[in-house]
Amino acid sequence: MATYKRLPVTFERGEGVWLWDTDGKRYLDALSGIAVCGLGHAHPAVRQAICEQAGQLIHTSNLYGIAEQERLGALLTERAGMDRVFFSNSGAEANEAAIKLARLHAHRRGIENPAILVAEHSFHGRTLATLSATGNRKVQAGFEPLVQGFVRVPYDDIEAIETASANRQNIVAILIEPIQGEGGINIPADDYLTKLRAICDREGWLLILDEIQTGMGRTGKLFAHQHSGIQPDVITLAKGLGNGVPIGACLARGPAAEVLTPGSHGSTFGGNPLVCRVGRTVMETIESDQLIDNAALQGDYLLSAFQEALGQTKGVTAIRGCGLMLGIELDRPCAELVPKALSTGLLINVTAERVIRLLPPLILQQAEANQLVQTLTELVRDFLTES
Numbered sequence: 001m002a003t004y005k006r007l008p009v010t011f012e013r014g015e016g017v018w019l020w021d022t023d024g025k026r027y028l029d030a031l032s033g034i035a036v037c038g039l040g041h042a043h044p045a046v047r048q049a050i051c052e053q054a055g056q057l058i059h060t061s062n063l064y065g066i067a068e069q070e071r072l073g074a075l076l077t078e079r080a081g082m083d084r085v086f087f088s089n090s091g092a093e094a095n096e097a098a099i100k101l102a103r104l105h106a107h108r109r110g111i112e113n114p115a116i117l118v119a120e121h122s123f124h125g126r127t128l129a130t131l132s133a134t135g136n137r138k139v140q141a142g143f144e145p146l147v148q149g150f151v152r153v154p155y156d157d158i159e160a161i162e163t164a165s166a167n168r169q170n171i172v173a174i175l176i177e178p179i180q181g182e183g184g185i186n187i188p189a190d191d192y193l194t195k196l197r198a199i200c201d202r203e204g205w206l207l208i209l210d211e212i213q214t215g216m217g218r219t220g221k222l223f224a225h226q227h228s229g230i231q232p233d234v235i236t237l238a239k240g241l242g243n244g245v246p247i248g249a250c251l252a253r254g255p256a257a258e259v260l261t262p263g264s265h266g267s268t269f270g271g272n273p274l275v276c277r278v279g280r281t282v283m284e285t286i287e288s289d290q291l292i293d294n295a296a297l298q299g300d301y302l303l304s305a306f307q308e309a310l311g312q313t314k315g316v317t318a319i320r321g322c323g324l325m326l327g328i329e330l331d332r333p334c335a336e337l338v339p340k341a342l343s344t345g346l347l348i349n350v351t352a353e354r355v356i357r358l359l360p361p362l363i364l365q366q367a368e369a370n371q372l373v374q375t376l377t378e379l380v381r382d383f384l385t386e387s
């Protein structure tokens with residue numbers, strides 16, 4: 001179905017940060033399939049994991065023990081400081097699990113009509129519950145009635161949360177992105193998550209962090225919340241966890257980890273041997289190749305290089321970033337930059353109408369970063385003088 005307005009290109013193969021189309025033209029991928037291919041394309045370790053596992057076992061069922069699921073579960077919970085994990089097939093499903101968990105947790109404590117605080121400009125997925133949690137009318141329009149039980153507040157606004165808390169008795173959780181991705185690479189104040197943690201502790205709410213875009217090394221830490229030194233109650237992951245195989249995860253700790261029990265949630269494919277083997281390989285490669293440090297290093301470099309190149313340019317209103325999650329905001333809609341970049345052999349994205357979004361692979365090297373800065377700077381300058 002026509003759910004996507006596709007660009008006029010089809011890719012045939014990839015290697016590292018590069019993609020080749022069906023005419024043999026080469027592209028620098030500064031989007032990674034929207035924060036998915038952190039290890040780049042056709043990574044040898046991922047390929048080997050898929051081939052070996054496919055030769056051994058792809059799928060059994062969650063009716064049985066799954067050794068690879070246990071291995072990845074142990075690795076992820078250990079690194080995240082969490083107790084348990086539920087595996088899904090996508091980010092939206094990971095958030096569905098988190099929403100169900102928060103509601104069940106509330107009902108068990110006698111709260112009849114639980115509500116979850118969510119932010120303006122957030123994005124949490126396209127299922128009915130997650131689009132209802134999403135703070136973008138375009139995502140919701142036409143799908144009413146929306147799922148109830150979400151209370152919306154402005155992002156990065158502690159006062160608004162205090163007001164919501166004072167006005168309502170039934171809030172049980174906050175579901176929020178540590179940095180908003182689709183919303184325009186919105187980076188909150190340094191102490192925002194710390195303050196959210198303190199409010200959740202005071203009120204007995206669960207702090208649920210949607211790290212689907214920010215997780216798996218993207219921001220220069222394994223998880224973005226680690227920049228703040230806080231510990232959430234629930235974390236959702238997907239995208240970069242599988243480097244392209246469909247896997248999502250909902251991790252929880254403490255009482256939140258004990259809420260979902262046999263019969264309360266499930267998934268046929270979720271956590272099958274193939275995707276979990278790949279997820280483990282991705283985690284191990286991120287660590288063995290020090291890709292988190294690389295993301296921090298290259299991210300800092302890109303941020304300062306773009307600030308240097310475009311910071312004083314009229315029409316550029318902000319340049320922000322955290323690791324390899326960067327946004328260049330213009331004073332006008334700039335979606336047409338995407339096909340322009342494509343024709344020069346560069347893959348970028350524009351979100352929130354005016355924000356050029358860059359999510360290059362974590363394996364990005366200096367020469368590729370330089371090429372990205374040079375090509376995009378020219379494109380932006382030309383666009384701003386022409387439009």
Ligand SMILES: Cc1ncc(COP(=O)(O)O)c(C=O)c1O
Pocket residue numbers: 034090091092093095123124125126177181182210211212213214238239
């Ligand atoms: C923060 C965040 N949450 C959830 C999702 C939904 O993930 P999926 O498309 O895998 O369902 C996305 C996807 O862009 C996302 O960026």
